[in-house]
Amino acid sequence: MIDLVAAELLKLRSTRTALGLLIAAVLVGLAPAVLILIFAPAEVLEDETVGGFGFLVTGVTVVPLLGLVFGILSMTNEYRHGTITYSYLVTPRRARVIAVKLFVCFGVGIVVLALVGSLVTLTAIIGYEVRSLELETSFLFEDGVAETLALVLLAAGLMAALGVGLGALFRNQPATVAGTLIWALAGENIVVSLKPAVGQYLPFAALQQVVTGGVTVSTGAEVGLSRPEAFLVSLGYIAVVSIAAVYTTMRRDVT
Amino acid sequence: MPVVHVEHLSKRFGKRVLAVDDVSFALEKGSITGFLGPNGAGKTTTLRMIVDLVRPTAGSIAVFDGRYRDLPRPWTRVGALLDASGFHPGRSGANALGVVARASGIPAARVAEVLELVELEGAARRAVKGYSTGMRQRLALACVLLGDPDLLLLDEPANGLDPEGMRWLRTFLRARAAEGKTILVSSHVLAEVEQTVDDVLIISRGRLVARGPLASLDAGASPVVRLRSPQAELLQRHLEERGAAVNRLGDALAIRGPSAPEVGEAAHQCGAVLHELITERPSLEDLFLEIAGTRRPES
Numbered sequence: 001m002i003d004l005v006a007a008e009l010l011k012l013r014s015t016r017t018a019l020g021l022l023i024a025a026v027l028v029g030l031a032p033a034v035l036i037l038i039f040a041p042a043e044v045l046e047d048e049t050v051g052g053f054g055f056l057v058t059g060v061t062v063v064p065l066l067g068l069v070f071g072i073l074s075m076t077n078e079y080r081h082g083t084i085t086y087s088y089l090v091t092p093r094r095a096r097v098i099a100v101k102l103f104v105c106f107g108v109g110i111v112v113l114a115l116v117g118s119l120v121t122l123t124a125i126i127g128y129e130v131r132s133l134e135l136e137t138s139f140l141f142e143d144g145v146a147e148t149l150a151l152v153l154l155a156a157g158l159m160a161a162l163g164v165g166l167g168a169l170f171r172n173q174p175a176t177v178a179g180t181l182i183w184a185l186a187g188e189n190i191v192v193s194l195k196p197a198v199g200q201y202l203p204f205a206a207l208q209q210v211v212t213g214g215v216t217v218s219t220g221a222e223v224g225l226s227r228p229e230a231f232l233v234s235l236g237y238i239a240v241v242s243i244a245a246v247y248t249t250m251r252r253d254v255t
Numbered sequence: 256m257p258v259v260h261v262e263h264l265s266k267r268f269g270k271r272v273l274a275v276d277d278v279s280f281a282l283e284k285g286s287i288t289g290f291l292g293p294n295g296a297g298k299t300t301t302l303r304m305i306v307d308l309v310r311p312t313a314g315s316i317a318v319f320d321g322r323y324r325d326l327p328r329p330w331t332r333v334g335a336l337l338d339a340s341g342f343h344p345g346r347s348g349a350n351a352l353g354v355v356a357r358a359s360g361i362p363a364a365r366v367a368e369v370l371e372l373v374e375l376e377g378a379a380r381r382a383v384k385g386y387s388t389g390m391r392q393r394l395a396l397a398c399v400l401l402g403d404p405d406l407l408l409l410d411e412p413a414n415g416l417d418p419e420g421m422r423w424l425r426t427f428l429r430a431r432a433a434e435g436k437t438i439l440v441s442s443h444v445l446a447e448v449e450q451t452v453d454d455v456l457i458i459s460r461g462r463l464v465a466r467g468p469l470a471s472l473d474a475g476a477s478p479v480v481r482l483r484s485p486q487a488e489l490l491q492r493h494l495e496e497r498g499a500a501v502n503r504l505g506d507a508l509a510i511r512g513p514s515a516p517e518v519g520e521a522a523h524q525c526g527a528v529l530h531e532l533i534t535e536r537p538s539l540e541d542l543f544l545e546i547a548g549t550r551r552p553e554s
Contacts, residue, residue, distance in 0.1 A: 007354050014343075
């Protein structure tokens with residue numbers, strides 16, 4: 001398995017796909033923070049209710065979506081470029097190929113979010129220092145924050161892993177990326193708005209609730225799952241998609 | 256114990272396409288076997304079933320006395336060239352092989368060795384998308400050799416190779432055979448492999464229609480007698496009355512059945528003057544096309 005992980009990491013390093021998505025994640029994460037630090041009035045940045053950290057990490061919340069796309073691409077690229085033939089020739093136990101991809105993408109999702117989060121933090125510290133403002137960070141040391149951050153990082157990893165499962169299940173790259181993003185960004189939001197009791201259990205809503213701890217519906221009311229509940233629901237989706245992916249992959253002909 | 260043992264193998268895609276129909280054969284250690292047949296005959300599907308990429312509808316396959324998927328580190332036992340385009344275009348040749356080497360537990364140093372073996376060391380750092388078709392074919396062959404396997408399954412390895420590349424491939428196959436490797440090489444052009452292989456399997460419309468030593472194909476062929484005569488029409492009638500199969504084009508006749516001396520005597524009997532009389536053995540290519548196209552499946 002270590003050999004397979006090493007091969008998977010070389011796959012990531014040896015093409016521009018992973019590097020491109022990493023650069024995109026950094027830009028998406030940093031750009032709002034930098035713009036806010038430059039243009040926002042000082043009173044907004046020092047306002048504890050809307051300013052501070054929560055305001056600056058707006059872009060970071062998009063990073064897990066890029067992780068999802070990364071997971072899809074890492075699997076569908078194998079079919080698109082025909083490299084799946086060698087993958088299965090070298091590792092005829094196909095479940096192992098998928099398991100290793102799930103593991104690697106899960107790790108990459110976590111690492112990338114941690115990296116972008118750290119860069120935003122560093123940028124915020126520098127930005128506040130340059131503008132001679134005081135950055136409110138005491139909340140970071142409050143009870144439960146470390147656990148929440150850990151869950152958020154795990155959710156980012158799960159998002160990338162979910163992408164692998166969806167990629168293995170559907171194989172067609174453009175259709176899988178487009179379909180997943182449309183469902184994640186539009187489809188589920190509609191269901192959550194119309195039927196929150198149902199929508200809160202949908203996959204991307206659950207993953208989002210790992211970060212937010214509940215969802216805000218159109219009436220402004222907070223409903224939904226606690227972070228641990230959302231995490232468990234998300235895990236369930238990953239498990240179901242992964243098992244379905246392995247089941248279908250083992251039965252498909254590679255022609 | 257055969258290296259590969261295929262028994263009653265069949266593959267059906269959907270309800271209509273029977274790609275492989277009850278194929279059986281065995282590959283003995285150290286043999287080079289040509290797997291011949293027209294495009295769409297079932298060669299690739301059979302090769303892919305041997306290495307577990309395609310699931311057989313019926314039949315059994317044993318590779319080194321077991322299933323391919325059960326071989327520990329299979330790429331060090333079996334090298335399969337099935338798709339020369341199966342490399343990521345943005346990855347360098349060295350990295351493309353590096354991925355396979357790492358996944359197989361093969362030392363990274365082996366990548367440079369095999370690239371040198373296929374004369375691609377100068378292009379190792381270039382992206383595969385910049386490779387010519389022939390270079391990709393060589394890269395695929397290098398990939399097959401990574402694990403120094405005992406069994407090579409090569410699907411149309413000559414595709415895209417220029418005459419120089421073809422000569423290189425023949426040398427390459429002979430060198431592997433000299434090392435005692437077992438090789439199954441598929442092709443739809445007999446000339447590509449006839450100088451290299453010992454045995455042939457001929458498949459047509461999914462069924463194995465001939466197998467055995469290459470020489471046996473040649474031995475079973477009836478020669479054609481060709482002649483030119485100003486009385487070609489008269490001689491044609493005379494020969495056909497004696498049961499020969501004759502084709503005429505102007506003053507030229509092509510005769511199957513009688514030998515050249517018998518044709519000469521027939522010409523003398525009917526008073527035909529001969530300007531030319533030769534015996535021509537059909538080329539292996541002709542035989543291959545005849546067998547693949549018309550012979551009834553083996554019972």
